[in-house]
Amino acid sequence: MHPCRVLFICTGNSARSILSEATLNHLGKGRFEAYSAGSKPTGQVNPHALEALATAGIPTHGLSSKSWDRFVGEDAPPLDIVVTVCDSAASEPCPVLFGDFVRTHWGLPDPAAATGSPVAIHAAFRQAHRLITQRLMALLDLPVETMRAEPLKRALDGIGALTAADDESAA
Template structure:
């Protein structure tokens, strides 16, 4: 499992899944290869997501809102982990993808739902900070040698990371 291929899925593939893809590719260079997709892609990446990436020194170019269908096709890259990032608490319908990979749900509120420029900027900052904390925890795992059930358990534990400044639920 090298690199470990991770697909982040959300409904629109315009914010949370893009931030997750960009962050794992940036922080996990070499060990991980991240992708993102949506069940109902908006067709555009949220500009606040790109601005948030740039503000933290991560690349903000080359991202596109795309359908998860491309990862179900015969020529799609094999996936090791699929993580949904939609917010069940807000009654968002999280996509379901079938395949031989470990599945996890790392739900977080949609920062694009915030109203006003200042609120949007802060919502994207907070969402990205949570994504960074969760991905940092993922990077600490020996995914290359972990049994599947241990990886599943670890991913479920990472999903419990919430709050600001490292607070856990």
């Protein structure tokens, strides 16, 4: 059985999808292989995202902002799950990728859009990474290797419904 291959997509591929890719690769060693991409990549990883990962002890080597174009066509790695992480509540357009995989949406505010003091920006990235980690821990609890597409889709959609409030009430 190959690792479950997960692609995280957002618009810029500089923060949320990068945080998701690196964290799942770190936590899901062997079981999961994570990637990230953007519909309009910025071309660079947000330094605050790299700082959040480093603070959590998660390797950042090799992370890059890239187009989703590399995940279509004959040379693309086969995917099992595609997760959009844009914030549809903020009317941010979510990219759509077509293929034979399970799709889900785990919307969350873009910490790269945070403004204010360095402390406020750091807090936005910390909060985003905490929610991403919470959702990824729920993913790791799923028996993805034996799940059919429909039950997996329902479970993934349920994970996407987890909010920061859920995280804080569990703390």
